[in-house]
Amino acid sequence: MLFSFSKARPLFGLDIGSSAVKIVQLRETKKGYFLEKFGIKPLAPEMIVDGTVMDAGRVVEAVKELLAEQKVKLKDVAIAISGHSVIVKKINLPVMTEEELEESIKWEAEQYIPFDINDVNIDFHILGTNEGQDGQAQMSVLLVAAKKDKLNEYTSLVAEAGLTPLVVDVDAFAIENMYGVNNDVQESEVIALVNIGASVMNINILKNTMSAFTRDISIGGNRYTETIQKELNLSYQDAEQAKLLESPENVNPEALAAVMNAVNAEVAGEIVRSIDYFKTTTMQESIDKVVLCGGAAKVKGLVSLLGERLGVGVELANPFNRVEIDAKLFNIEQIQDVAPQAAVGVGLAMRKTGDR
Ligand SMILES: Nc1ncnc2c1ncn2[C@@H]1O[C@H](COP(=O)(O)OP(=O)(O)OP(=O)(O)O)[C@@H](O)[C@H]1O
Ligand SMILES: [Mg+2]
Numbered sequence: 611m612l613f614s615f616s617k618a619r620p621l622f623g624l625d626i627g628s629s630a631v632k633i634v635q636l637r638e639t640k641k642g643y644f645l646e647k648f649g650i651k652p653l654a655p656e657m658i659v660d661g662t663v664m665d666a667g668r669v670v671e672a673v674k675e676l677l678a679e680q681k682v683k684l685k686d687v688a689i690a691i692s693g694h695s696v697i698v699k700k701i702n703l704p705v706m707t708e709e710e711l712e713e714s715i716k717w718e719a720e721q722y723i724p725f726d727i728n729d730v731n732i733d734f735h736i737l738g739t740n741e742g743q744d745g746q747a748q749m750s751v752l753l754v755a756a757k758k759d760k761l762n763e764y765t766s767l768v769a770e771a772g773l774t775p776l777v778v779d780v781d782a783f784a785i786e787n788m789y790g791v792n793n794d795v796q797e798s799e800v801i802a803l804v805n806i807g808a809s810v811m812n813i814n815i816l817k818n819t820m821s822a823f824t825r826d827i828s829i830g831g832n833r834y835t836e837t838i839q840k841e842l843n844l845s846y847q848d849a850e851q852a853k854l855l856e857s858p859e860n861v862n863p864e865a866l867a868a869v870m871n872a873v874n875a876e877v878a879g880e881i882v883r884s885i886d887y888f889k890t891t892t893m894q895e896s897i898d899k900v901v902l903c904g905g906a907a908k909v910k911g912l913v914s915l916l917g918e919r920l921g922v923g924v925e926l927a928n929p930f931n932r933v934e935i936d937a938k939l940f941n942i943e944q945i946q947d948v949a950p951q952a953a954v955g956v957g958l959a960m961r962k963t964g965d966r
Contacts, residue, residue, distance in 0.1 A: 621686040621776050622647065623784075623958030624673070626764065628658040629808035629831065629905065631672050633680060634955035636933060643791075643933040643960070645940060649680040650948060655846065660809050660828060661693040661760075666767050673771040687773045688958040692781035693810050695760035697723055697730075698824045702748045705739055711751070723755050730755040737820055752821065754780060777961050781805060782814040782824045784957030785903060785927075791960050792931035795819045800897040802885055803927070805953060806877065806906035808832045813884050815897070823888040827880050831906035834873045841869050853909070870910055877906075878916045885920065896922070903927035903953035929956035 622635035635647035651672050657665045676682075699722050703711070711718075715734050720727045735752040742748040761778060768775045779787075785805045795801065797818055805812040808831045815823040831853070839849035842865055852858040852866055885897060899922050902913065907926055917924040929952050935942050945952075 619686050619776065620684060621688050621959075621961070622682060622684050623955040623961070624687045624689050624768065624773070625784075625952075625955040625958060626658070626669065626673070626689060626767070627653075627807050627954070628661060628810075629653060629655070630951070631669070631676055632952055632955040633676055633682060634952055634959040635682060635684065636956075636959045641934075645930065645933050645935045645945075647680045647682050648940065648945060648952065649676050650951060651676040651679075655832070658809075661691075661695070663763050663767060666763075666770065669767060670770040673768075673773075677771070677773075685772065685774050686776045687768060688777035688779060688961045689764055689768055689775050690779040690781045690784045690954055690958055691756060691760055691764055692812055692826050693760075693828070694826070695757040696780050696826070697725075697753075697755045698780065698782065698821075699753045700737070700822070701751050701753050702740075702742060703751055705747050705749045708736060711736065715753075719753055719755060722753060725755070725757060729759070730757055731761055756780070777958070779958060779961060780824075781807075781810075781954050782812040782826070783821070784954045784961075785812060786814050786816065786821055786957070787960055788903075788929050788953050788957030789816075789901060789927060790819070791957075792927075792929060792933075799899075800894060802881070802888075802897055802900045804881055804900060804902050804904075804907070806830050806902060806904040806909075806912075808905065811877070811880065811904070811906075813881065815885070815888050817892070817894070822892060823884075825884050827884070829877060829880055830904070831909065833876065834870065834906070834909060837869050837873050838866065842866065871915075874909065874912050874915045877909075877912060878919050881916060882919050899923040899925065901925055901927045903929065903950045905948075905951040907950045926950055927953055929953045 625632040630650050630652045632650050637644045637646050657668050719732050733754040737750040739747050739749050765775045785803050801816045803814045811827045811830050813825045814821050834853045835849045838852050839846055852861045913924050929949055
């Protein structure tokens with residue numbers, strides 16, 4: 611995560627997506643996780659556009675309303691950012707201690723980051739050591755850099771809502787955390803985690819239980835809505851409805867299916883391309899499975915098309931797999947229905963300040 615305070619304090623996950631704000635609060639006991647609070651509030655499409663907050667005031671209002679509706683008392687939150695302002699790279703460095711790297715990371719990072727080094731916040735994770743091409747031991751490091759203005763945009767928004775951002779994470783890592791806590795990931799498995807939101811798709815491929823490749827691509831659920839709007843001559847709202855409903859009224863089903871298939875092919879194509887790139891660059895012959903999350907993971911026909919294209923199992927993530935949900939407090943069926951959309955929020959809620 612990009613920064614966090616060292617003391618462990620209870621916090622909740624706040625996922626500020628471009629189409630909806632999600633909150634997830636969990637309680638961790640010896641028996642495991644329990645769901646304490648959960649809520650989703652849609653945002654109008656013009657409020658956050660491609661990850662840029664266009665109307666902070668209305669987003670703050672939406673966050674405050676959601677907190678009030680769900681009676682959230684905690685003030686400490688974990689949030690996440692993603693997209694162009696975040697760079698994640700795996701780099702090799704001479705072996706050194708964590709303290710030494712802390713000192714030198716800024717200089718080491720400079721050549722890998724396309725922004726002015728003074729404009730970014732940097733974090734790193736030492737992944738392990740291996741033998742370099744020259745036979746010398748080297749250290750593999752995951753470098754994370756986020757533009758300070760993007761961080762400020764989100765942290766000040768959260769502060770406006772009366773909250774304290776204790777953890778700022780990256781969507782792709784929140785997903786990884788969500789998946790790792792909910793499943794037993796085997797050393798030998800290569801798993802592509804794909805979070806398909808409204809405007810961005812985050813890909814994180816796990817190998818040896820660690821992130822081996824990440825990429826954010828600017829495509830998501832909005833691409834379907836926008837294409838339906840254009841091709842079928844509908845308003846944005848009607849196009850969004852047409853995308854979600856089984857058989858929407860006043861819409862030519864063949865024309866709709868053709869659009870959905872075309873955009874599914876585009877989305878699947880991006881995923882296949884990233885996985886192919888990962889395979890060539892890491893000399894990986896195959897991957898074991900793909901796990902989809904994010905609201906657009908539920909788009910009609912996407913799971914099956916992707917399965918056909920890749921020839922591996924494709925499944926939907928269940929962020930609540932190891933989270934107990936009390937049927938007296940929540941409508942379980944409703945939560946399961948929107949569960950893929952809760953993936954980042956759950957991953958954030960499972961963060962403890964101080965863990966890295
Ligand atoms: N059942 C469904 N079928 C198809 N699409 C769906 C379904 N449910 C939600 N979506 C789509 O998922 C998207 C919202 O997903 P999500 O909440 O993960 O995105 P976000 O976090 O707001 O966006 P981003 O991360 O890109 O900023 C919207 O485009 C929405 O139309
Ligand atoms: Mg999202």
